Amino acid sequence: MNAEELLSRLGAQFAGIEKTSVAVKDYPTVRLSDPSALGAVFSWLKKQGFEYLDMITAVDYKGPVSPKGYVMDPNPNAFLPEGATPQVEAPTATPGFPYREAIELVYCASHLKGKLKLFLKVELPRQNPSAPSLAGLFKTADWQEREVFDLLGVRFEGHPNLTKILTPDFIQGHPLRKDYEHVPDRFDR
Amino acid sequence: MGVILERLPGVAKGLPGGELLLTTADTVIDWGRKSSVWPLTFGLACCAIEMMASYASRFDFDRMGVIPRPTPRQADVMIVAGTVVKKMADPIIQIYHQMPEPRFVISMGSCANCGGPYWDSYSVVKGVDKIIPVDVYIAGCPPRPEALQYAVIKLQEKIMKMKLAATRGAAPQQASGSRELDPAKALG
Amino acid sequence: MSAPLVTRQDEFLKTDELFINLGPQHPSTHGVLRVGLTVKGEVIVKAVPDVGYLHRGTEKLSEVRGYHHCVVLTDRWDYVAAMPNNLVFCLAAEKLMNLQVPERANYLRTIMCELNRIASHLLFFGTYGIDIGAFTPFLYAFREREMVLDLFEMACGARLTYNYIRLGGVMSDITPEWTSKTREFLDYFKARLEEYDSLLTYNPIFQDRTKTVGLVSADQAIAWGLSGPNLRASGVDYDARKFEPYAAYDKVRFEVPLGKGGSCFDRYFCRVREMGESVRIVEQCLDQMKEGEFMAKGVAKVPKPQPGEAYAHVEGARGNLGIYLVSDGGQSPYRMHVRAPSFINLAILQEILEGKKVADVIAILGSIDIVLGEVDR
Numbered sequence: 001m002n003a004e005e006l007l008s009r010l011g012a013q014f015a016g017i018e019k020t021s022v023a024v025k026d027y028p029t030v031r032l033s034d035p036s037a038l039g040a041v042f043s044w045l046k047k048q049g050f051e052y053l054d055m056i057t058a059v060d061y062k063g064p065v066s067p068k069g070y071v072m073d074p075n076p077n078a079f080l081p082e083g084a085t086p087q088v089e090a091p092t093a094t095p096g097f098p099y100r101e102a103i104e105l106v107y108c109a110s111h112l113k114g115k116l117k118l119f120l121k122v123e124l125p126r127q128n129p130s131a132p133s134l135a136g137l138f139k140t141a142d143w144q145e146r147e148v149f150d151l152l153g154v155r156f157e158g159h160p161n162l163t164k165i166l167t168p169d170f171i172q173g174h175p176l177r178k179d180y181e182h183v184p185d186r187f188d189r
Numbered sequence: 190m191g192v193i194l195e196r197l198p199g200v201a202k203g204l205p206g207g208e209l210l211l212t213t214a215d216t217v218i219d220w221g222r223k224s225s226v227w228p229l230t231f232g233l234a235c236c237a238i239e240m241m242a243s244y245a246s247r248f249d250f251d252r253m254g255v256i257p258r259p260t261p262r263q264a265d266v267m268i269v270a271g272t273v274v275k276k277m278a279d280p281i282i283q284i285y286h287q288m289p290e291p292r293f294v295i296s297m298g299s300c301a302n303c304g305g306p307y308w309d310s311y312s313v314v315k316g317v318d319k320i321i322p323v324d325v326y327i328a329g330c331p332p333r334p335e336a337l338q339y340a341v342i343k344l345q346e347k348i349m350k351m352k353l354a355a356t357r358g359a360a361p362q363q364a365s366g367s368r369e370l371d372p373a374k375a376l377g
Numbered sequence: 378m379s380a381p382l383v384t385r386q387d388e389f390l391k392t393d394e395l396f397i398n399l400g401p402q403h404p405s406t407h408g409v410l411r412v413g414l415t416v417k418g419e420v421i422v423k424a425v426p427d428v429g430y431l432h433r434g435t436e437k438l439s440e441v442r443g444y445h446h447c448v449v450l451t452d453r454w455d456y457v458a459a460m461p462n463n464l465v466f467c468l469a470a471e472k473l474m475n476l477q478v479p480e481r482a483n484y485l486r487t488i489m490c491e492l493n494r495i496a497s498h499l500l501f502f503g504t505y506g507i508d509i510g511a512f513t514p515f516l517y518a519f520r521e522r523e524m525v526l527d528l529f530e531m532a533c534g535a536r537l538t539y540n541y542i543r544l545g546g547v548m549s550d551i552t553p554e555w556t557s558k559t560r561e562f563l564d565y566f567k568a569r570l571e572e573y574d575s576l577l578t579y580n581p582i583f584q585d586r587t588k589t590v591g592l593v594s595a596d597q598a599i600a601w602g603l604s605g606p607n608l609r610a611s612g613v614d615y616d617a618r619k620f621e622p623y624a625a626y627d628k629v630r631f632e633v634p635l636g637k638g639g640s641c642f643d644r645y646f647c648r649v650r651e652m653g654e655s656v657r658i659v660e661q662c663l664d665q666m667k668e669g670e671f672m673a674k675g676v677a678k679v680p681k682p683q684p685g686e687a688y689a690h691v692e693g694a695r696g697n698l699g700i701y702l703v704s705d706g707g708q709s710p711y712r713m714h715v716r717a718p719s720f721i722n723l724a725i726l727q728e729i730l731e732g733k734k735v736a737d738v739i740a741i742l743g744s745i746d747i748v749l750g751e752v753d754r
Contacts, residue, residue: 140602
């Protein structure tokens with residue numbers, strides 16, 4: 001199975017699947033319009049040999065990252081000597097980039113024998129994003145979904161144990177959201 | 190030993206020539222302490238690998254009397270080797286309090302000194318000295334094993350200056366103890 | 378009246394469930410991992426790994442750092458093998474920027490990654506010996522590891538966090554002296570590998586302790602997304618160096634060692650044999666390498682790649698290390714996600730520890746070979 005064949009079969013099987021305008025470079029990338037079909041798509045993919053789930057992650061497309069998410073001013077130019085040319089500016093919005101009120105889930109699955117990787121994206125609203133959990137299909141989804149929940153606040157319905165995994169309990173909010181604001185805690189004094 | 194050390198200054202000062210006796214006792218006890226600085230095997234991050242390298246074949250920490258102890262109850266010095274993360278801060282305070290007096294802390298590497306490359310991160314404590322008192326700082330990311338050995342030599346120099354009468358056996362910095370970050374959750 | 382006697386005996390032998398807290402400060406957890414073990418007698422009923430004691434927020438920090446600065450952050454994920462970390466970030470960023478890397482730089486990258494694999498597996502070899510109860514391998518392994526680190530020091534000046542592989546190539550070229558020293562080391566190291574085998578691999582006590590412990594079937598390994606030697610020990614042939622060759626891996630010949638049963642011993646043995654393959658790769662690279670540029674021309678000081686997405690993955694020392702990079706056209710990555718092999722490998726612990734004896738916990742944990750910097754990032 002090569003990439004084109006896979007994409008056409010996937011498109012024929014599921015109505016909500018289309019090629020993305022911006023693909024992950026060098027890899028077949030598809031977009032799924034309806035998050036509730038995730039389970040069906042992945043169980044079909046698993047039957048086709050995509051039994052290895054590489055990665056689950058998510059991207060917040062709200063806009064450039066807020067400097068309030070850092071404990072101090074994150075501008076590294078503060079460390080430059082007097083008169084040196086600034087290196088990196090604080091992130092600003094690039095005109096033309098499609099910022100939107102959405103969180104995009106990115107899945108990557110591998111066909112080990114066919115040496116093929118497939119990227120699948122699902123867009124969720126930023127307010128109360130939720131998607132069906134894949135933990136029943138792929139056990140590796142267990143921790144990776146917890147990580148996405150912890151850092152970006154996506155709820156995975158049907159996950160056996162959706163709790164914080166990386167950040168300490170007292171950190172409020174989801175740090176990888178672009179509008180995350182850090183509340184100084186007892187260690188920041 | 191603890192009881193003797195606690196009562197020795199009071200008893201010895203009352204005796205004729207007691208000051209001389211104390212000075213000699215200081216030298217003997219400090220010499221004993223400095224020759225067997227036992228660190229806790231406590232690695233946090235990258236620097237812990239360099240700490241392991243210092244114990245291993247080429248650098249051979251044993252020759253300086255430095256033998257790692259796996260439990261805080263038997264350790265004299267805690268080498269904070271690596272990034273102190275907020276989730277780890279409370280366990281570090283707890284381990285520090287579990288160590289017997291006199292206890293020393295070596296802050297190894299930029300992360301433990303001041304946060305290092307993570308100076309603006311939301312989940313890193315910007316320096317271990319925000320939560321426990323530190324005796325020796327080592328610069329570097331990570332510091333070489335030689336730097337760690339130099340830190341131990343510096344610590345030994347410090348130990349040789351310790352006086353029983355002034356500190357009642359504890360290290361100078363430890364008179365006030367570690368900083369309680371949250372009075373409601375104060376440990377120890 | 379025999380019935381009450383039996384009851385009394387039952388009461389006497391009855392065991393309650395007991396919760397044991399392993400870590401975060403424990404000499405055998407290889408860092409700050411915490412495992413909550415519920416044991417009934419000697420048998421583990423439930424094991425819950427708790428991570429995050431080294432969560433440094435690298436992914437968030439990368440969103441305000443420049444692309445060159447991000448390479449520095451990558452060093453500190455898997456600090457035992459930092460070269461593949463540098464490489465995977467550079468590969469992803471180069472894809473975004475459409476940078477062509479010179480031939481010589483590709484060879485240098487391959488050499489450094491493989492030398493680093495040797496250094497990393499040596500650390501595993503030493504510490505796994507300690508986990509099992511043999512201290513001597515640690516001293517042997519570190520003797521050779523220091524030699525590899527000397528080579529790195531000659532090439533880039535650092536022992537652990539190299540920042541050697543940069544966007545567009547490598548930091549500096551190697552000298553003829555370096556080449557001859559490396560060849561000298563490789564010849565020396567080949568003999569040492571046999572020594573390791575006689576010291577630990579064929580040691581009957583070590584084999585008894587590991588051969589039937591921590592079995593992971595191929596299906597299980599795939600379902601949990603294991604990678605690297607952990608996956609290959611179960612007999613699944615998945616190696617990013619063969620799957621999608623990067624750097625100069627398509628120009629060298631090497632084998633991917635596979636295990637059969639997926640026991641702790643298989644995982645250990647895969648790593649030991651991988652060191653031998655790494656030696657082969659480095660030798661071939663040194664032979665094939667030609668003079669030339671080591672850095673692409675025209676790499677911007679503050680790169681601003683076109684908006685787009687890229688994914689790159691390499692075979693790090695611990696498994697399949699991937700980076701998903703999104704650029705919005707700014708000076709820093711819009712989003713960087715690390716597919717951290719240690720993090721994903723560690724998750725299987727909750728399943729394979731169940732029903733095992735307490736004494737095997739460290740043997741199993743050590744054989745997975747995690748680095749906490751990569752687990753928590």
